Amino acid sequence: MQQLTKPLISLPARFSLQTSLMTLLLIWGNTSLAAGDDDPLVSKLIIDQLELRDTDEDETWVLDAQGWVGKDLHKLWFKVDAERSEGNSQELELQALYNKAIAPYWDFQLGLRKDLKPSPSRSWAVIGIQGLAPYYFEIDSALFIGESGRAALRLEAEYELLFTQRLILSPEIELNLHAQNDAEHGIGSGLSDIEAGLRLRYEIRREFAPYMGIYWTKRFGNTADFARQEGLDSSEWQWVIGIRSWF
Amino acid sequence: MKNRLYGQQPLTRSSMSRRRFVTGLAATGACLGLGAGSALSMASPNSRQGPVTLRGNQFDLNVAYQAVNFTGKSRVATAINASVPAPILRWREGERVRLRVKNNLAEDTSIHWHGIILPSGMDGVPGLSFEGIKPGESFEYQFDVNQSGTYWYHSHSGYQEPRGMYGAIVIDPKEPEPFSYDRDYVVMLSDWSDEDPQDIYAKLKKFSHYYNFSQRTAGDLWRDIKEKGVAQTWRERAMWNHMRMSETDISDVTGYTYTYLMNGATPDEGWVGLFKRGEKIRLRFINAASMTIFDVRIPGLTMTVVAADGQNIEPVSVDEFRLGVAETYDVIVQPSDDSAYTVFAQSIDRSGFTRGTLTPDQSLQAVVPAMDAAPILGHRDMGMDHGMHDMEAQAEHGAQADHNQHDMSHRPGAEHHHQQPMTGLMTVDHSAHSDHAEPLAKAGFGSNRDIRHLASEHGPHVDMLAESPQDGIADPGIGLRQHAELHGRKVLTYADIRNLYTTADPREPSREIELHLTGNMSRYMWSMNGIRYSDAEPLELQYGERVRITLVNDTMMTHPMHLHGMWSELETGDPLHIPRKHTVIVQPGSKVSYLVTADAIGRWAYHCHLIYHMAGMFREVRVR
Numbered sequence: 001m002q003q004l005t006k007p008l009i010s011l012p013a014r015f016s017l018q019t020s021l022m023t024l025l026l027i028w029g030n031t032s033l034a035a036g037d038d039d040p041l042v043s044k045l046i047i048d049q050l051e052l053r054d055t056d057e058d059e060t061w062v063l064d065a066q067g068w069v070g071k072d073l074h075k076l077w078f079k080v081d082a083e084r085s086e087g088n089s090q091e092l093e094l095q096a097l098y099n100k101a102i103a104p105y106w107d108f109q110l111g112l113r114k115d116l117k118p119s120p121s122r123s124w125a126v127i128g129i130q131g132l133a134p135y136y137f138e139i140d141s142a143l144f145i146g147e148s149g150r151a152a153l154r155l156e157a158e159y160e161l162l163f164t165q166r167l168i169l170s171p172e173i174e175l176n177l178h179a180q181n182d183a184e185h186g187i188g189s190g191l192s193d194i195e196a197g198l199r200l201r202y203e204i205r206r207e208f209a210p211y212m213g214i215y216w217t218k219r220f221g222n223t224a225d226f227a228r229q230e231g232l233d234s235s236e237w238q239w240v241i242g243i244r245s246w247f
Numbered sequence: 248m249k250n251r252l253y254g255q256q257p258l259t260r261s262s263m264s265r266r267r268f269v270t271g272l273a274a275t276g277a278c279l280g281l282g283a284g285s286a287l288s289m290a291s292p293n294s295r296q297g298p299v300t301l302r303g304n305q306f307d308l309n310v311a312y313q314a315v316n317f318t319g320k321s322r323v324a325t326a327i328n329a330s331v332p333a334p335i336l337r338w339r340e341g342e343r344v345r346l347r348v349k350n351n352l353a354e355d356t357s358i359h360w361h362g363i364i365l366p367s368g369m370d371g372v373p374g375l376s377f378e379g380i381k382p383g384e385s386f387e388y389q390f391d392v393n394q395s396g397t398y399w400y401h402s403h404s405g406y407q408e409p410r411g412m413y414g415a416i417v418i419d420p421k422e423p424e425p426f427s428y429d430r431d432y433v434v435m436l437s438d439w440s441d442e443d444p445q446d447i448y449a450k451l452k453k454f455s456h457y458y459n460f461s462q463r464t465a466g467d468l469w470r471d472i473k474e475k476g477v478a479q480t481w482r483e484r485a486m487w488n489h490m491r492m493s494e495t496d497i498s499d500v501t502g503y504t505y506t507y508l509m510n511g512a513t514p515d516e517g518w519v520g521l522f523k524r525g526e527k528i529r530l531r532f533i534n535a536a537s538m539t540i541f542d543v544r545i546p547g548l549t550m551t552v553v554a555a556d557g558q559n560i561e562p563v564s565v566d567e568f569r570l571g572v573a574e575t576y577d578v579i580v581q582p583s584d585d586s587a588y589t590v591f592a593q594s595i596d597r598s599g600f601t602r603g604t605l606t607p608d609q610s611l612q613a614v615v616p617a618m619d620a621a622p623i624l625g626h627r628d629m630g631m632d633h634g635m636h637d638m639e640a641q642a643e644h645g646a647q648a649d650h651n652q653h654d655m656s657h658r659p660g661a662e663h664h665h666q667q668p669m670t671g672l673m674t675v676d677h678s679a680h681s682d683h684a685e686p687l688a689k690a691g692f693g694s695n696r697d698i699r700h701l702a703s704e705h706g707p708h709v710d711m712l713a714e715s716p717q718d719g720i721a722d723p724g725i726g727l728r729q730h731a732e733l734h735g736r737k738v739l740t741y742a743d744i745r746n747l748y749t750t751a752d753p754r755e756p757s758r759e760i761e762l763h764l765t766g767n768m769s770r771y772m773w774s775m776n777g778i779r780y781s782d783a784e785p786l787e788l789q790y791g792e793r794v795r796i797t798l799v800n801d802t803m804m805t806h807p808m809h810l811h812g813m814w815s816e817l818e819t820g821d822p823l824h825i826p827r828k829h830t831v832i833v834q835p836g837s838k839v840s841y842l843v844t845a846d847a848i849g850r851w852a853y854h855c856h857l858i859y860h861m862a863g864m865f866r867e868v869r870v871r
Contacts, residue, residue, distance in 0.1 A: 036405060036406075036861070037781075037862060038772070038773065038779050038780065038781065038862030038863035039772075039779070039781075039863075040449075040452075042449050042452045042453060044453045072452075072708070072770055072771075072772050073707060073708070101707035101708075101770065102707055103706075103707050104706075104707055104708075104709065104710040104767050104769075104770075105491055105710070105769065106707070132491050132769070133491075134488060134490070134491060135489065136488060136491060161465055162463070162464040162465060163464060163465050163466070164464055165460045165461070165462060206454060206457050246453070246454075
């Protein structure tokens with residue numbers, strides 16, 4: 001039962017540390033037992049959102065993906081958040097985390113986050129909890145500690161409502177809080193923004209589901225002020241169309 | 248006699264549609280022509296008749312890759328003598344058999360003789376009995392056959408068994424059978440997937456309900472609210488929602504990927520067994536599936552069960568029985584007319600079925616019944632203290648359910664009065680505890696102890712603890728409990744099974760070993776006592792001792808547990824007639840006890856026979 005590993009996610013070269021860690025994982029090894037290996041090395045790449053957001057003014061491409069490689073209780077976990085508008089990369093955020101199962105439905109995550117866009121880039125340490133709360137709420141929460149006293153908290157929750165075995169409505173909400181202003185990034189202290197989405201997907205296969213839905217965001221306090229200076233509304237909503245996939 | 252099946256056989260498989268229980272893709276009713284001109288050398292050449300029978304006491308078994316096609320797609324099986332299922336081996340009690348197994352695979356192989364009492368070195372478990380058979384090499388198994396009845400054999404290496412490496416063993420007794428029959432058929436049930444078993448396992452690790460397409464939907468919720476009202480629906484759903492478990496989680500791998508086979512024939516082909524009116528037909532049911540528990544019936548015929556796991560029992564007449572993976576039942580039916588009858592085997596989750604026909608005439612077929620309603624798990628299947636039908640229990644004890652949730656969902660750090668410090672000791676050995684002053688329950692009646700959960704059962708690897716497991720002996724099992732009242736069917740339970748002969752070892756058990764079947768469904772981790780096989784110490788038995796093993800199922804899955812080398816003497820309530828089994832179903836959230844006489848020196852395997860549970864839910868049993 002070796003060779004469960006699929007080709008690994010390719011990451012920017014600057015994350016070569018992770019590449020070497022993955023090599024270590026591969027050496028983790030398989031024991032030869034009467035019963036076979038119950039805990040083989042497995043990897044998964046999940047593209048939660050690969051979507052086009054459509055407003056009156058412009059079109060935005062969004063990628064929200066995560067992946068992991070590892071065993072039952074210990075994994076290396078990666079997250080990518082990218083936004084591209086009018087051919088320009090507006091946002092590119094990468095996370096590389098060590099993931100440890102701490103409870104039947106909960107994982108603890110520790111690692112690094114790098115915001116490559118917008119510039120100037122930002123680096124953060126990450127402490128997070130990800131898992132499934134009672135009543136099937138998928139939770140992803142993290143505390144980010146950056147340079148110069150920057151700190152941020154992100155809370156995400158997602159739910160799935162099955163209309164049929166394949167037609168699934170998925171509401172989700174994300175809250176971002178910041179400890180201080182970051183004018184270069186247009187972020188204000190306190191509750192900076194709330195994002196909410198409602199996506200209806202059809203699972204052609206488990207691994208592949210096109211969807212459509214709506215996306216709504218609202219900026220608060222200084223964040224809203226920064227946005228207004230840029231000529232943006234403090235809140236906006238957009239139609240989205242996209243693909244959810246994993247393998 | 249040497250085996251007759253080497254090389255090519257005439258291809259008689261006709262062009263017919265092969266139905267898959269696949270809700271996606273384009274496989275439904277795919278027509279394909281695999282006539283005699285096909286370039287493929289097909290396994291099980293005449294699948295409507297089942298595999299050939301090899302008789303005698305010397306056998307050559309050739310393990311090799313073999314092209315098969317069950318779904319319209321060609322796949323490579325690991326087959327014995329180019330046949331899926333493998334040839335039926337017919338032995339005689341009292342003879343010594345020699346079986347030379349040649350490995351023509353590119354990987355190690357092995358054959359385990361399931362249910363056969365033999366020396367440890369001949370048991371065929373790589374790493375425990377022997378080193379396995381290397382590619383290109385042969386191994387000669389040799390042992391005395393001291394039993395009779397229906398058994399089977401299969402690979403114990405990697406995923407060769409789900410790739411087709413299984414066959415039936417029929418042992419004719421020295422003494423005449425205690426019952427008579429005119430026809431004798433093996434009915435071997437199995438499951439086939441075109442997917443690579445490693446891919447299936449990886450999918451389960453990544454997304455554990457990948458194959459479950461019976462999840463509760465908004466429509467179900469709306470119907471429940473209309474029928475039962477909001478309050479009752481909320482009470483029923485709250486626990487599942489709170490515990491993050493699914494009450495439709497019955498089979499890990501389903502008809503979404505499996506084609507269910509009867510003697511190697513797909514349901515569209517249909518295995519055929521001939522009879523003449525008034526004849527008694529002996530059907531030897533064997534579940535050789537890798538992941539599928541079957542519920543079996545023959546509409547219109549009452550089945551008299553005469554043997555369980557190869558061992559004769561007091562005949563009991565039933566309309567339906569559940570056949571756990573690796574279990575066998577021998578039944579006798581006697582059609583009194585010239586009609587055809589459908590042998591119907593539906594998977595426990597009702598995601599598919601296989602079927603065959605008993606008929607006086609090849610051209611005559613019977614109606615294939617619709618599948619029954621899929622089971623919905625209830626509180627008792629979670630090991631909760633609700634001994635009644637789930638609906639009634641919930642109506643009566645709705646308020647209590649909330650209370651129980653807290654008991655069930657508490658986790659490391661929470662105090663637990665049964666908890667013990669984690670030690671290297673694998674089992675709760677009740678004889679070693681002075682707090683149990685009262686004697687062990689009498690042989691034949693099962694454990695009377697309170698169960699206890701070990702500290703090793705707490706952590707991210709275990710998602711459920713059965714706080715008040717029910718007795719699994721008299722329980723027909725999930726999905727079958729209402730069949731008597733709904734359909735008027737008598738369903739076999741373990742409580743119906745009594746050995747035809749007197750209990751061979753009348754001693755009382757000297758100690759009791761409690762083992763918990765544990766796991767985390769969503770992480771797809773399986774273990775015993777919360778410890779997976781690779782981290783576990785062997786379970787030590789003293790040669791000659793008689794012990795009671797109590798299995799507590801702390802999961803929502805039905806686990807068929809198989810102890811190699813020694814009988815599992817199931818305590819069904821009659822100490823004088825304790826039936827002997829090699830594989831015992833442990834119902835979800837339930838417990839079951841059996842006695843074991845440790846009369847076989849050596850290292851033995853003890854495990855769940857569901858192939859994707861086996862690696863973790865496994866123990867070595869060491870008798871010395």
